Amino acid sequence: MPVEHFDAIVVGAGPSGNAAAYTMGKAGMNVLQIDRGEYPGSKNVQGAILYSDALERMIPDFRETAPLERHVVEQRFWMLDEKSHTGTHHRSDSFNEERPNRYTILRAQFDKWFAKQVRAAGVTLITETTVIELVRNAEGRVIGVLTDREGGPVHADVVVLGEGVNGLVAQRSGLRPELRPQHVALAVKETHFLPEETIRERFNLSDENEGVVIEVLGSVSSGMVGTGFLYTNRESISIGVGCLVSDFAEKQIPPYALLDRFKNHPSVRPLLKGAEMKEYVAHLIPEGGYDAIPKLTGDGWLIVGDAGQFVNAVHREGSNLAMTTGRIAGECLARLKAEGRPATEANLKVYRDALEQSFVLKDLRKYRKIPKLLKQNRQLFTTWPAVINRSMQAFLRVDGRDKRAKEAEILRGLKTARGNWLNVAADMVKVARAWR
Ligand code: FAD
Known part of the structure; x- marks a missing residue:
């Protein structure tokens, strides 16, 4: 020195x-x-x-x-229940620009x-x-x-x-x-290796430079405040789950058990088929937001x-x-x-x-109510993803019942899941208010 x-x-x-x-x-x-x-x-x-x-x-x-591994051309958001996922994808050739915006x-x-x-x-x-x-x-x-x-x-x-x-x-x-357990998430992540061409085919990519990311909400966190993710690298896939440390402590769920369940979800398993897992890591992520600074x-x-x-x-x-x-x-x-x-x-x-x-404090201030919203409204991680998946099942399944009956069933399912219509409306208002 x-x-x-x-x-x-x-x-x-x-x-x-x-x-x-x-x-x-x-x-x-x-x-x-x-x-x-x-x-x-x-x-x-x-x-x-x-x-x-x-x-x-x-x-x-x-x-x-x-x-750099791959530049991201497609982002998927999935709502998971035990058997299904319902999601949105945004893919754009605009991401194939000269100076790409995001890379794995x-x-x-x-x-x-x-x-x-x-x-x-x-x-x-x-x-x-x-x-x-x-x-x-x-x-x-x-x-x-x-x-x-x-x-x-x-x-x-x-x-x-x-x-x-x-x-x-x-x-x-x-x-x-000292760090407070409710201000920090514990994330576990694995890296699974696959040949470059397999990743390209499995994720519908044009070449070895294009990549996909998947962000996941719902049963992946077993009722805890948390999310899952899956990112494509050139010759590997990074997959992980993170939840609040306070929730892990309360629920006594081992993080690796959560990740194992995620990997074996029917929507995820085929994406990892034949891959060789070579790395396992765990790390904390600060998630207390603006008020924890x-x-x-x-x-x-x-x-x-x-x-x-x-x-x-x-x-x-x-x-x-x-x-x-x-x-x-x-x-x-x-x-x-x-x-x-x-x-x-x-x-x-x-x-x-x-x-x-800068955008740093402007963004954190914008979302300052989100950490409290998530902690106090676990239905956003449990009931809502389950209802959305059940509704999609009812909507898409062709089984001789007329469409009006199906719509009534979907609405009944939503009301039953949240107890009454007031709770459904309250959830929407709370999310909209925290998001502002
Ligand atoms: P760190 O990256 O943690 O670096 C701290 C450094 O300090 C380390 O090199 C460490 O060795 C050193 N150090 C610590 N203590 C000492 C000491 N006493 N003496 C000397 N050296 C010390 N962010 C994104 O933008 N995109 C993502 O996709 C994303 N995904 C994530 C997934 C996971 C699983 C995790 C855990 C985090 C993710 N993040 C993501 C967050 C991102 O990793 C962090 O925000 C970022 O790494 C913070 O950088 P940092 O330099 O502040 O801290």
Whole structure:
């Protein structure tokens, strides 16, 4: 560990830490980045869809060198019951554009590539090193970090915490409270390998560059607040399920049992047929939304990415919020440095202000009522998907009964499932209100 004073120390080499370090490195700042992994991305987990926009704002030509799997040309949403799914698909040739909007990626490869760009921007990266806690001066201002390496603390003008969802450094240093089980989902994910041509045929794709993603709601979460997903990579399929930790604790359902059930669902099994499972991972996802965002800045420190609960669970966006908060933090710190102003809590207000102006806090504020809505209305994960699937069965089955009788049966089924029409209307109003 060099005994040196840095302009900034970045904890973590995930999307948020990399974006912050890259931006500051490009601005000519002397930056030290520390990651506990053997290499950046070695333990990082994502579904994973990469949203181009956030990366493109920093590295416009990223497509030339980044390890990308397939660009997404089709998105499916499925409502699952035990035997069926009812869904919508959106597929468009517009997604076959010169600069595609979304890609599937494998994080271990992607983070390694991103870290290479960060190092090329002049940042010093140290891996296999864990930051234990922040170091403060007599006035309480953060002035550096203590790591698990010998040699004492490392000093910097500011510490950027991009340490991911657990946020243990911030927590140990008294900057944010302990994670609450109702603010975080536990996701389990497997990677199943198949030949490229099999994926192409199975998902009706034109070539090895096109991909499909499937987002799933309903019986996949066994009554818990959660969703499932299935994403196509070049030669593999990523499949996973995530539910609130508080729900797992209450229901005592092992996450791997949930994933096994999902894989064996009649709509999913054929998509995985003959595939070889090679990877199994588990990771937390911040899902507390706007109201769970901790204090983001203080004298000599600021928080970016998952550590700040920056995940839009409704749209399943996280890495782009991580990169955007990292980039904005880097820009703010570079500006303060250029103006000769220290990273005090008062001066770092520019970071919060810039986030307020960005899609990050606008989106999270828009959906701030969704986490509470979902926790208090489990019927959205159980009754509604079941009713929708039963209704589609009744509607599509040709069995000698007339259509008016079928419509009456569908409406009766809906009313019975929710007890009365008032409850049906109340569900719709609640969802519409939370969505606004
Ligand atoms: P991380 O990616 O978690 O990186 C944190 C880094 O900090 C790690 O490299 C870690 O090694 C390092 N670190 C932690 N503590 C220390 C320490 N004390 N000292 C040194 N280093 C430390 N987002 C999307 O945009 N699209 C998706 O499809 C998607 N799917 C997901 C599916 C799953 C199953 C999960 C779990 C998440 C998904 N997300 C998705 C969310 C996305 O992965 C995160 O939002 C994103 O990774 C956050 O980036 P980050 O840099 O803040 O944190």
